[in-house]
Amino acid sequence: MEKQNEVVLFGTWASAFCKRVELALKIKGIPYEYVEEDLTNKSESLLHYNPVHKKVPLLVHNGKPNSESLVILEYIDECWNNTPKLLPEDPYQRAKVRFWVNFVDHQIMARLLPIIMSRGEEREKAIKEFNELLKVFEEGIKKDFPEEFPFFERKSLGYLDIVVGAHFCNYEAFHEVVAVVFSPEKNPAMMAWLEALKNHPLMKEMLPPHDKLVAEMRGKYLGQSP
Template sequence: MTGEEVKVLGTWGSPYAMRPRIALNLKKVHYEFIPETMFPKSELLLKCNPVNKQIPVLLHKGVPVCESLVILEYIDETWNSGPSLLPSDPFSRSLARFWAAYLDQKWYPQLREIRAASSEEERAASAEKIHVGMKLMEEAFKTCSEGGKWFGGDSLGYLDIALGCFLAWIRVTEEIFGLTILDETKCPQLSAWAVRFCAEEAVKEVMPETDKLAEFAKGLIARQKAALGAK
């Protein structure tokens, strides 16, 4: 535990805001979660992240650290309690960073495309991209885990958090559109990993409830359709 002032600015349903919270839980660092309004964005957010104006923001002793993957590395380097989030080997660290960047830059935008699709054909095309991505992550798990339970081997770490924060949104997308995204028959190791990840104490307290998140997602989809219809 620590007496340092640590705060996380985010929203309950944001996968990116889950990342620092899970990392701090793993490190056993006490923190305060500050819910962000987003509509409109709070003065605190605009002050702490004036460049991108995005969540999450980690406030450590009043100093803001922005961007979820950057925050994970900051947490790992600042607190040595709990497991190391990144592997000690330089090549393994580079792999973890590569796949985390892939998830944020390519894979998750494709998952969002499923929800934003205006036709079944568009949705099917986006779903196929997601299936390809899941197969890539299955192979990445085999390579990075080296036979261990986690992407980093024996302890839950950086890449586990980077992917695991999206599991609730995967479940919600499957439920709303009747899809199977994380297929146990095609991605057996990744499916087993997902069960382990969600069972971790550091994860359970911040993982959104599927029903609550599904209602939130349906509201987002309805607003998107209304916005498109108004143009």
């Protein structure tokens, strides 16, 4: 007999994209099996189920694969629609949330690599540009969601909380290894939101341990072995 709702997530522990999916599954209370992938030696299953990108996260639901974290989040929200909603019910609010998630993914995240790759004055310039985008983001979400900021104080964690939290709650590791990019003086709204997210029980449970992440980042960005 075919198993009902068999959910398998292929991921890697340090990937914020994978954390997005794990958070969504936990918020919705969906039981799942987790498979840790070695990206230097990808499994047959990953290559078979995600032949286009060959990346994690990969979610296999009753044998049907889904890849790309944002696609997976929306799939989860639609499939398990009697659990807390990740996206708002109202189509316009939903569009706004998608707009800002897209802004984080394509604009803000893209400004991190120039910071990692540069040094000295060039890095200062890259940090300044990153902060300018954060300002746009902060002003934008305060304007679009005036009643809801920080979001989860009024409801369970949503789509934007997941994306922002999974990527930026571990900012202290980035500060330690690469550079200080967030500060309460420059980014008060973002910092308040991150502090609140960091204290959320699911975020605490899901985020990679600080020291392990620092060691991983030192290896990846600075070529230092543990």
